[in-house]
Amino acid sequence: MVLVALGFQVTFDALDPGRQAGFWALALGYELEPPPPGFTTWEEFGERIGMPPERWGDLAAVVAPDRDRPRLLFQRVPEDKAAKNRVHLDVHVDGPRDEGRWERVTAHVRLLVEAGATLVAERHENIGDWVVLLDPEGNEFCVQ
Numbered sequence: 001m002v003l004v005a006l007g008f009q010v011t012f013d014a015l016d017p018g019r020q021a022g023f024w025a026l027a028l029g030y031e032l033e034p035p036p037p038g039f040t041t042w043e044e045f046g047e048r049i050g051m052p053p054e055r056w057g058d059l060a061a062v063v064a065p066d067r068d069r070p071r072l073l074f075q076r077v078p079e080d081k082a083a084k085n086r087v088h089l090d091v092h093v094d095g096p097r098d099e100g101r102w103e104r105v106t107a108h109v110r111l112l113v114e115a116g117a118t119l120v121a122e123r124h125e126n127i128g129d130w131v132v133l134l135d136p137e138g139n140e141f142c143v144q
Contacts, residue, residue, distance in 0.1 A: 009071040010089070014137055016045075017074035019116075023136050024072055026115050027091055027108075033061040033071070045072035046075075081138045089141045090130070102129060109133065109143050 014020040025032055039045040046056040058076040093104045111133045113119055116136035123130050130144035 007070070009073050011073045011075060012139065013077040014074040015024070015080065016059035016137070017076050018057055019136060020074045021062050021072070023112075023115055023117070024074075025062045027112055027117075027135075027141075028062070028064075028069075030062040030072070031066055032071075032081045042048055065128075085140045088139070091141060091143045093143065104133060105129070110142070 012020060021032055024030065035042045035045045039048070043053075043056050046053070059073065061073045063069055063071050091108070092103065093108050095104055104143060109117075109119065112133060118134040118138075120132040120134060120140070123132065128144060130142045132140065132142055134140055
């Protein structure tokens with residue numbers, strides 16, 4: 001019998017899950033995940049399940065507005081990022097692959113740099129054009 005995954009989420013270790021969630025919501029056009037039904041805030045939910053207040057910010061998540069793309073979860077860890085990512089996200093800008101595409105890419109890159117990303121490099125190769133960045137906690141990703 002072969003089991004098939006029905007879906008997945010991408011999980012990031014983070015020093016500040018809330019900040020990372022806000023950054024990636026902006027980068028991907030996602031939104032912060034709302035608390036479960038019946039709760040107006042995540043703090044109210046944490047209190048209800050008996051989570052100590054000092055742990056309420058240990059997790060944050062973002063979701064696509066139409067829920068058709070993977071959820072991103074950010075979980076607090078005590079240590080800084082120590083090595084290059086073995087996996088990274090490629091962020092694709094909206095719109096056709098026309099002569100205006102690169103302007104849309106660079107506009108999104110400027111927005112992300114203003115939000116805390118670090119520009120690493122522009123790549124122009126025969127397989128395509130993209131920009132390499134680091135998110136606010138040093139995780140590599142590309143915009144194309």
